[in-house]
Amino acid sequence: MNGIKKxxxxxxxxxxxxxMVEFAGYNMPLYYTNIAAEHHAIRERVGMFDVSHMxxxxxxxxxxxxxxxxxxxxxxxxxxxxxxxxxxxxxxxGGCVDDSMVYKMSEDEYFLVVNASNVNKDFDWICSNxxxxxxxxxxxxxxxxxxxLQGPQAEEMFQQMVQEDLSKIPFLGFSKLIVFGRExxxxxxxxxxxxxxxxxxxxxxIEEIWDHLVKMxxxxxxxxxxxxxxxxxxxxxxxxxxxxxxxxxxxxxxxxVKLDKVDFIGKDALVSQKQNGLPRKMxxxxxxEKNIPRQGYVVYSQNEQEIGIITTGYLSPSxxxxxANALIMPEFSKMGxxxxxxxxxxxxxxxxxxxxxxxxKYKKGE
Amino acid sequence: MSKVLENxxxxxxxxxxxxxxxxxxxxxxxxxxxxxxxxxxxxxPQVGDEFGAEEEFGAVESVKAASELLMPIGGxxxxxxxxxxxxxxxxxxxxxxxxxxxxxxxxPSESSQLLNNIDYEKICK
Numbered sequence: 001m002n003g004i005k006k007x008x009x010x011x012x013x014x015x016x017x018x019x020m021v022e023f024a025g026y027n028m029p030l031y032y033t034n035i036a037a038e039h040h041a042i043r044e045r046v047g048m049f050d051v052s053h054m055x056x057x058x059x060x061x062x063x064x065x066x067x068x069x070x071x072x073x074x075x076x077x078x079x080x081x082x083x084x085x086x087x088x089x090x091x092x093x094g095g096c097v098d099d100s101m102v103y104k105m106s107e108d109e110y111f112l113v114v115n116a117s118n119v120n121k122d123f124d125w126i127c128s129n130x131x132x133x134x135x136x137x138x139x140x141x142x143x144x145x146x147x148x149l150q151g152p153q154a155e156e157m158f159q160q161m162v163q164e165d166l167s168k169i170p171f172l173g174f175s176k177l178i179v180f181g182r183e184x185x186x187x188x189x190x191x192x193x194x195x196x197x198x199x200x201x202x203x204x205x206i207e208e209i210w211d212h213l214v215k216m217x218x219x220x221x222x223x224x225x226x227x228x229x230x231x232x233x234x235x236x237x238x239x240x241x242x243x244x245x246x247x248x249x250x251x252x253x254x255x256x257v258k259l260d261k262v263d264f265i266g267k268d269a270l271v272s273q274k275q276n277g278l279p280r281k282m283x284x285x286x287x288x289e290k291n292i293p294r295q296g297y298v299v300y301s302q303n304e305q306e307i308g309i310i311t312t313g314y315l316s317p318s319x320x321x322x323x324a325n326a327l328i329m330p331e332f333s334k335m336g337x338x339x340x341x342x343x344x345x346x347x348x349x350x351x352x353x354x355x356x357x358x359x360x361k362y363k364k365g366e
Numbered sequence: 367m368s369k370v371l372e373n374x375x376x377x378x379x380x381x382x383x384x385x386x387x388x389x390x391x392x393x394x395x396x397x398x399x400x401x402x403x404x405x406x407x408x409x410x411p412q413v414g415d416e417f418g419a420e421e422e423f424g425a426v427e428s429v430k431a432a433s434e435l436l437m438p439i440g441g442x443x444x445x446x447x448x449x450x451x452x453x454x455x456x457x458x459x460x461x462x463x464x465x466x467x468x469x470x471x472x473x474p475s476e477s478s479q480l481l482n483n484i485d486y487e488k489i490c491k
Contacts, residue, residue: 019403034404035429224430292407292427315406317429344409344425344434 024116046151055119090266145206150196193233441469
């Protein structure tokens with residue numbers, strides 16, 4: 001295993017019988033028992049992921065808010081401290097560098113959580129855009145481990161480990177919760193469409209938290225169901241719904257792109273894309289015949305014109321339906337449009353549908 | 367250790383063939399079902415379809431991935447096992463009991479290209 005990295009929980013994954021695969025340069029569990037069982041554990045009860053491979057980049061200094069707003073498509077100037085929000089980082093041409101959850105610690109300090117596969121690229125890109133901004137940029141990825149505790153019983157489980165009343169933490173809020181006497185950054189957030197918490201802490205504490213959750217019979221879940229869950233919740237994944245050749249507007253992520261902001265990298269390209277019409281559009285697709293649509297399969301119109309490509313697809317563990325995201329020419333994006341997906345040598349009939357594959361169950365508060 | 371049966375012939379791509387005269391039953395090996403994990407879908411051809419040796423004739427799929435099926439020996443499909451289409455998880459239960467397709471062999475001499483159980487066991491390690 002030359003050069004393949006391990007998270008601090010690696011030995012535990014092996015001991016739990018994890019089916020280990022390489023992901024983003026790390027040896028990670030794809031599943032422990034099977035993907036569907038772990039998927040249902042999170043939809044119906046509670047499960048947890050080791051996501052220590054993800055990257056954490058800290059930006060601090062007097063210009064932190066200005067700098068983060070320059071990097072991000074979303075607007076962090078009005079976000080209160082103690083909240084996080086989803087954003088894209090774009091190139092000047094509007095393609096995506098990555099997506100990120102950005103935690104606002106204060107006006108002078110932000111915590112950017114990025115995809116494991118992109119940590120070094122993102123860090124270099126952020127540093128290369130520092131210019132005259134008075135900020136410090138620190139890659140803290142090796143310091144922090146992370147556990148994502150997800151599912152309708154996540155709060156109940158986590159509440160047993162902390163003093164603070166978790167019901168006070170709103171969706172996309174966070175707090176520096178003390179667990180076993182030491183500090184974490186814990187947010188009510190996740191990547192599954194369920195309620196839950198993402199817990200960041202130094203590696204040694206992450207080990208203790210994991211062991212405690214295992215004792216509480218929280219189901220360890222692998223990356224296999226992390227992908228089926230996020231897909232059903234219509235949450236994008238870099239390398240699928242977004243990449244350097246796909247703009248956030250094409251990917252249907254306009255809610256995280258604030259074109260009325262004074263400035264951010266890629267703004268001009270995105271404004272012009274919006275004015276001139278999007279070249280492609282992200283849609284949902286459902287096969288009419290039983291099969292499984294997967295990334296890279298080509299989508300055709302009824303008169304056999306190639307109109308786009310599947311970015312993620314599954315036989316949905318929640319609904320049993322063969323559904324997918326597809327990036328297609330906008331003229332074919334109307335709901336109900338009949339199309340075909342080529343699967344191996346067969347043309348499988350399908351229809352365009354919405355991407356509300358499941359009902360999300362975030363605790364948005366009153 | 368995955369199970370390998372004595373009376374079958376195997377392809378490098380982990381399909382098995384049980385040959386009886388000019389017909390053969392085709393399936394996937396225990397090693398293949400293990401590697402794949404829980405099978406959720408099996409895509410099989412129709413009766414009458416013809417395939418050459420090593421030609422793709424369908425796929426077995428887990429939640430995560432599709433694994434192409436390659437024909438171990440050329441021929442024409444004469445039966446398709448509807449049971450595994452309806453219950454793909456049967457392939458995890460016993461991949462040797464539950465065949466995928468039955469074919470009429472075009473050229474029996476092609477079977478010399480396949481591995482016996484001893485040689486196949488070696489590549490499963």
